[in-house]
Amino acid sequence: MLRQFHKMHGLGNDFVILDGRESPLAMTEALARHLADRREGIGCDQLILLEPSNTAELRMRIFNADGSEVESCGNASRCVVKLTGAGTIETAGGVIHGDVTGAEVEVSLIEPRFSWNEIPLAYAMPTDPVPMGWENLDRPYAVNVGNPHLVFFVEDLDDIDIEGLGPAIETDPTFPERINVNVAEVGDDGIRLKTFERGAGLTRACGTGACATAVAAIRARRLSSPVRVTMPGGTLVIAWEPGQPVTMRGDATHVFEGTIDL
Numbered sequence: 001m002l003r004q005f006h007k008m009h010g011l012g013n014d015f016v017i018l019d020g021r022e023s024p025l026a027m028t029e030a031l032a033r034h035l036a037d038r039r040e041g042i043g044c045d046q047l048i049l050l051e052p053s054n055t056a057e058l059r060m061r062i063f064n065a066d067g068s069e070v071e072s073c074g075n076a077s078r079c080v081v082k083l084t085g086a087g088t089i090e091t092a093g094g095v096i097h098g099d100v101t102g103a104e105v106e107v108s109l110i111e112p113r114f115s116w117n118e119i120p121l122a123y124a125m126p127t128d129p130v131p132m133g134w135e136n137l138d139r140p141y142a143v144n145v146g147n148p149h150l151v152f153f154v155e156d157l158d159d160i161d162i163e164g165l166g167p168a169i170e171t172d173p174t175f176p177e178r179i180n181v182n183v184a185e186v187g188d189d190g191i192r193l194k195t196f197e198r199g200a201g202l203t204r205a206c207g208t209g210a211c212a213t214a215v216a217a218i219r220a221r222r223l224s225s226p227v228r229v230t231m232p233g234g235t236l237v238i239a240w241e242p243g244q245p246v247t248m249r250g251d252a253t254h255v256f257e258g259t260i261d262l
């Protein structure tokens with residue numbers, strides 16, 4: 001069965017996007033993993049499947065490169081807004097609102113959540129910060145912006161072996177649904193950030209990670225909104241006021257389209 005796909009990225013966080021709105025596609029963990037494979041498939045950090053929605057203009061399902069289906073993806077939602085023109089997108093993590101503003105795309109995610117059972121954590125404990133540590137990373141802030149994030153603030157981002165520490169933190173039993181791991185350095189110009197993504201590893205940028213990190217910094221009164229978050233792939237501008245959804249603005253790039261035999 002031949003299917004058309006689009007390859008897009010947001011700041012180097014890359015996606016294969018399949019449109020199942022008119023001809024449905026039964027996605028499995030194994031098929032998602034195969035398509036995401038950079039040697040034997042097309043290659044991406046996340047596979048995105050578009051489907052019809054009863055509550056928004058379309059539904060977006062998100063599969064990490066390891067095949068796991070997850071709730072939200074900030075960079076992919078900007079790409080889907082750019083590709084389809086949709087102003088509302090249903091995800092398992094809530095409805096996302098989007099708007100193209102010149103070369104950039106702005107999306108508004110859900111109102112962030114902070115309770116231990118909303119992250120979720122395995123046990124009742126504080127989340128601002130979580131009283132835990134892993135080697136030279138400790139006392140992270142836990143934030144759910146549709147998907148679960150930990151945010152570690154450090155003095156020097158370049159001192160941290162995030163690829164070495166990421167897997168143990170992501171899969172720690174404290175996080176029953178695993179977790180995305182963000183390491184952030186606050187500076188005069190905003191935040192420098194690296195994210196070890198659940199199910200995908202170190203990526204060049206993570207939109208929900210940038211949102212969770214900016215929200216944690218604003219809550220801790222280290223910065224005020226809007227916040228520039230610079231990742232290896234580029235910069236996003238994140239805005240948030242307590243009690244409101246968090247918004248993100250940045251590039252979304254179409255790379256190519258093609259056909260694959262499934």
Ligand SMILES: N[C@@H](CCC[C@H](N)C(=O)O)C(=O)O
Pocket residue numbers: 013045046062064070071072073074075076147148180197198199200203205206207208209
């Ligand atoms: N790259 C994404 C987040 C993708 C999902 C994440 N790895 C998870 O498992 O929750 C983004 O731009 O937000």
